[in-house]
Amino acid sequence: MTISISRPVSNTSENDSKTAKVRESLSTRKAISQIIRERVIAAGDPFFANDSIAHHISDTEREELKKEIEGKLQGVFDSLIIDTANDHNTKETARRVAKMYVDEVFKGRYHPMPKVTDFPNAKELDEIYTLGPITVRSACSHHFVPIVGQAWIGIVPSDRVIGISKFNRIVDWVMSRPHIQEEAAIMVADTIENLIKPKGLAFVIKAQHMCMTWRGVKEPETKMVNSIVRGSFRHDPHMKKEFFDLIRAHGFGDS
Numbered sequence: 001m002t003i004s005i006s007r008p009v010s011n012t013s014e015n016d017s018k019t020a021k022v023r024e025s026l027s028t029r030k031a032i033s034q035i036i037r038e039r040v041i042a043a044g045d046p047f048f049a050n051d052s053i054a055h056h057i058s059d060t061e062r063e064e065l066k067k068e069i070e071g072k073l074q075g076v077f078d079s080l081i082i083d084t085a086n087d088h089n090t091k092e093t094a095r096r097v098a099k100m101y102v103d104e105v106f107k108g109r110y111h112p113m114p115k116v117t118d119f120p121n122a123k124e125l126d127e128i129y130t131l132g133p134i135t136v137r138s139a140c141s142h143h144f145v146p147i148v149g150q151a152w153i154g155i156v157p158s159d160r161v162i163g164i165s166k167f168n169r170i171v172d173w174v175m176s177r178p179h180i181q182e183e184a185a186i187m188v189a190d191t192i193e194n195l196i197k198p199k200g201l202a203f204v205i206k207a208q209h210m211c212m213t214w215r216g217v218k219e220p221e222t223k224m225v226n227s228i229v230r231g232s233f234r235h236d237p238h239m240k241k242e243f244f245d246l247i248r249a250h251g252f253g254d255s
């Protein structure tokens with residue numbers, strides 16, 4: 001008796017060519033960071049560490065970008081000779097750090113600005129109001145370690161006002177990028193100015209840089225303070241003084 005066993009017919013040369021095509025497309029497919037970078041360059045937009053590139057990235061691409069960053073960070077941990085395959089503490093660290101960069105500490109680069117509703121300045125208020133302290137969290141561009149501090153805002157409104165919580169949201173969004181403090185202050189001031197075009201705008205930031213406390217000179221006390229004054233705060237010394245007196249009364253200068 002002859003028993004015949006039927007097997008699926010395997011067309012080896014056809015399969016080989018399919019595999020080759022998949023390999024080729026994987027090897028020639030651009031990394032998502034490259035696709036986004038080319039888009040940003042084509043638009044003529046800057047992409048320094050403290051620039052937002054959120055408007056060039058879709059939600060799906062952001063997820064893909066995190067995967068790419070995770071792979072690259074894994075390479076860093078491999079080069080640091082950490083046994084991430086067996087060390088229960090660092091097994092998922094590449095994924096965690098990629099997510100932390102894109103969705104949390106640097107979300108001001110990859111996520112759009114929070115929605116800000118503005119209202120008419122119905123009573124035509126043209127006195128100073130101040131807001132603070134606003135907790136500031138950022139990271140320095142030089143070492144990628146935290147900058148932590150406080151900020152105060154002074155406004156003399158024109159015809160539009162925004163809800164006060166939106167100032168905290170804007171500060172958080174702008175600061176959530178790698179920065180140097182001087183440029184961060186200018187960027188926050190520019191963002192607020194573009195939104196409500198106030199008659200006067202003051203922004204003061206006081207922060208401690210972990211690149212100076214945790215490493216380097218290891219100086220635990222030094223804080224950097226810088227201020228931006230525009231419009232009526234710049235032209236009128238009495239208004240400027242009133243602003244600084246007001247924020248001093250609300251904690252600026254206490255430590």
Ligand SMILES: Nc1nc2c(ncn2[C@@H]2O[C@H](COP(=O)(O)OP(=O)(O)OP(=O)(O)O)[C@@H](O)[C@H]2O)c(=O)[nH]1
Binds near residue numbers: 140142179181217
């Ligand atoms: N102007 C300014 N400098 C900053 C800021 N954040 C960090 N720095 C400083 O940037 C400098 C970078 O200096 P480098 O000499 O390139 O780096 P480094 O050799 O690691 O320097 P050290 O920190 O002195 O060890 C350091 O002195 C930091 O203290 C900031 O927001 N503004």
